Amino acid sequence: MVAGCLAVLREQRPRVHCITNSVAQAFTANCLLALGAVPSMTIAPEEVPDFVASADALLINLGTLDRPRRDAAMTAIEVAGEEGRPWVLDPVFVDASKGRAEFAAELARREPAVIRLNEDEFHALTGDMDGVAGIADFAVRLLSVVALTGPADMITDGTRLVTVANGHPFMGRVTAVGCASAAVVAAFLAVEPDALNAAAAAFAVMGIAGEVAGESAFGPGTFATRLIDALYDLEPGALQERAKIV
Secondary structure: OHHHHHHHHHHHOOEEEEEOOOOOHHHHHHHHHHHOOEEEOOOOOOOHHHHHHHOOEEEEEOOOOOHHHHHHHHHHHHHHHHHOOOEEEEOOOHHHOHHHHHHHHHHHOOOOOEEEEOHHHHHHHHOOOOHHHHHHHHHHHHOOEEEEOOOOEEEEOOOOEEEEOOOOHHHHOOOOHHHHHHHHHHHHHOOOOOHHHHHHHHHHHHHHHHHHHHHHOOOHHHHHHHHHHHHHHOOHHHHHHHOOEO
C-alpha cells in the first residue's frame, strides 16, 4: 500500500498549499519536492483563496501563530471545505499557550482529514484523555484521523488503529522534520482517499527515509540533507523491506 501510494504521488505530483511556521518553510518545501509533490506557501490574503482552491491538499501548521497566518488559516480552511480539498492540522506547541490551544481546538472542530500531534499537544487539547481508547474517542468526536507521534506512531480513525515504528533519533534533533512530516501527510491525502492509509503511508515513508539518512549522517546537520536525498531516492523495495507497520 505504501509503495503504491508513493508511486501515484510521484506520477500525479500533487500541490500542497502549506500555511506553516516561518522556520519550517524551506525544509518543508524541499521535502515535498524531493518526494515528488509541489509546495506553495503564500499567506497573502488576496492570494490564499485561489491558491487553496487550485491545490490538491492543504496543511495548517500553527508553529508561527501570528495574525497573518491565523487569518490565512481561517480563509484557507473555508475554501478547502467549499472545494472538497483534504487538509491536515498540525497544532504545534498548543501545550505552551492557552490562546493557541483554544484556536487549535476551534480548527479541529472543522473536520480536518488528519490531525498530527505529539503527546503533550494531545493532552493540551483533550485534558485527561490517554491511551489508545482516548485517542480513538478523540478521533470519533472530531470525525478526523488522529496521528499521535512517538516511538511508535499511532494512527486511528476511532475504529481502525495502525502503528508505524519507523524512524531515527536524529529526526527529533532537526528543526521542521515534524512540520515537513505533516506536509507529507497532506501530499498523500491528495492521492489516497482513505485518510488512515494516507497518514500511515506518510509516516512510514518519512520514518524509512529517516532510517536511511541516519545510516550515513554524522550528526543532525548532515542528517537534514541526507533525509531530503533519501526521500528522493526511496524505492518500493526499500519500503517493503523496512516498513514496520502493524
